[in-house]
Amino acid sequence: MSRVMSVERKNISDDVAGAIEDLILRGRLEPASRLNEVHLARQLGVSRTPLREGLRSLVEKGLIDREPRRGYFVRDLSIAEFVDLYSIRPILDPAALALAGPVAPRQLTKLVGLNDRLAAASNAAQAIDLDDKWHLELLAGCPNRVLTSFIEQIIRRTRRYELAYMNVAAHRGVAVREHGEILAALSESDMPRACDALRRNLSTGGEPIIEWLRGRRRPAGDTTTSEDAGDVTKDESKAEC
Incomplete structure (x- = not known):
């Protein structure tokens, strides 16, 4: 791979990481929700390779977690x-x-x-x-x-x-x-x-x-996740006080 191509791909993955970070910090991707890579790639208009590079960088920043055989999840509130x-x-x-x-x-x-x-x-x-x-x-x-x-x-x-x-x-x-x-x-x-x-x-x-x-507790036995958490067009009406 040429140096130019490497830089271009890094720029894309950095942009992807920035976009996902913004979605997390603005509450569009909810705490503890599972990230649907297919939906995220489609919504951000990128391939899976820069998407996964961006996700890995967010793991390093502590905003998301990767669970073996389960995928990526927004880190829960702590x-x-x-x-x-x-x-x-x-x-x-x-x-x-x-x-x-x-x-x-x-x-x-x-x-x-x-x-x-x-x-x-x-x-x-x-x-x-x-x-x-x-x-x-x-x-x-x-x-x-x-x-x-x-x-x-x-x-x-x-x-x-x-x-x-x-x-x-x-x-x-x-x-x-x-x-x-x-x-x-x-x-x-x-x-x-x-x-x-x-x-x-x-x-x-x-x-x-x-x-x-x-006082925040997940209901006992509740293991559900947001499979469509990668859909950035989801309704924001929940932001009402």
Whole structure:
């Protein structure tokens, strides 16, 4: 195989891995569901070879598991993983906000607008999108791009947990109120108070999800899997809160 062909195939498998990762993190491929390779290949418009290469890379990233003679499965939700990911945000985000310093009036107006849209969000997916945008906009002025890039990765990886939780329990009212406390501090250029409010927001935000994960149990004897989990056109109406 020529080097050019090898690079082209790697690019395809990387694109496939990225597309499947996005489906997993957005809840389109559900936790513990079986991945139907035929459906996935058809929906993504690729052959089985780059598909399997992409799946193998997602196994290495810890997003899916391969079971001998059974195939690939989306990795189930894990309390340990969520705690590991979420517990560092109350440390990282306030540090990034402190580095960013006082926000400009235009940015404050944008943050207020995003929070208003979050309060009016019609479903879980929209609410999570807006909450993520709010937090990223809050830290937009941070000069340390390594720090903000790491925070973005954590936000992306915790999304599927938030989506699964918010599909069964509306929680946005608390977030909107706590965002308001942060905005009030920012409007007075009180950065220590804003950082403290952000720390509280992130510390309390993960607690309901952890409690839900602890109480989450698969029904006894239930061994069913989603055979059509590879069909990316499936109905998203379940995202309603």
